[in-house]
Amino acid sequence: MFFTLRVARGIFLVLLAMQVLLLLPALSWLQQPSAVTGNMLAMFSLKSILVIVLGALFVLLHKQANKFYFKKNGADHPAITKIMSF
Numbered sequence: 206m207f208f209t210l211r212v213a214r215g216i217f218l219v220l221l222a223m224q225v226l227l228l229l230p231a232l233s234w235l236q237q238p239s240a241v242t243g244n245m246l247a248m249f250s251l252k253s254i255l256v257i258v259l260g261a262l263f264v265l266l267h268k269q270a271n272k273f274y275f276k277k278n279g280a281d282h283p284a285i286t287k288i289m290s291f
Contacts, residue, residue, distance in 0.1 A: 206273055207270055207273050207274055207277075207282075210266050210269055210270040210273065211270060213266055214263060214266040214267060214270065217259050217262050217263045217266065218263055220259050221256060221259040221260055221263060224255050224256045224259065225256060227252060228249070228253070228256065231245075231249050270282070
């Protein structure tokens, strides 16, 4: 179960990174605000919500993995004591 949570966490991190990279072109919209359409704003909103959800899942899986490991061994796993480690 612990390994599965770590793999799922890695997948969520990759998806999160992809979505953040796909949001970067939105910074160019600041140069021409008149060119922004409703469809562009809708996609930006959906991607922003997806980034928030994926980030929350990443943190939640970290806490869950620590809980499982702590229950089994009595201490946090040394490899995942930091929030960004797998």
